[in-house]
Amino acid sequence: MSARPGGTGPEDEWTEIVSGLEDVRRAGDRHLAGPRDWSPEEAVFGGPPAGADDAREDAQDDDAPYSPDPGPVTQGLSRGALLSWTVLIGVPVLLLVLGLMPGSLPWWAVVAGLVAVVGAIVHLLTSLPEDRDDLDDGARV
Structure with a gap:
């Protein structure tokens, strides 16, 4: 160069x-x-x-270590919401596992599982917050 x-x-x-x-x-x-x-x-x-x-x-x-303020998202679930999510995920998995085993699954077990899943969905939908700010797009900083 x-x-x-x-x-x-x-x-x-x-x-x-x-x-x-x-x-x-x-x-x-x-x-x-x-x-x-x-x-x-x-x-x-x-x-x-x-x-x-x-x-x-x-x-x-x-220079101090940063520890975020635990907001409403990280405070955990209520007992009802935790139970609903457990039923919503656990019952279909349980029915699938039991359906793969030899022998037939009793009809009342399938009906009870479906009723439990529908009940969990209804509980989760009714526990959603009803008040929402029209200007809030849900983003968090």
């Missing part, structure tokens, strides 16, 4: 780029020992931003 007319070659430019990225690499290394005594804003912009003391306190909080 030939050098540019300005006197800098590609190797010199590459060395300059790599030395500029050294600060970025150090900012991403979380395994370095000791607390950071500089912020990424200082490395990029050359000085502390306005309100740097507050930013340092927030940065220390950012």
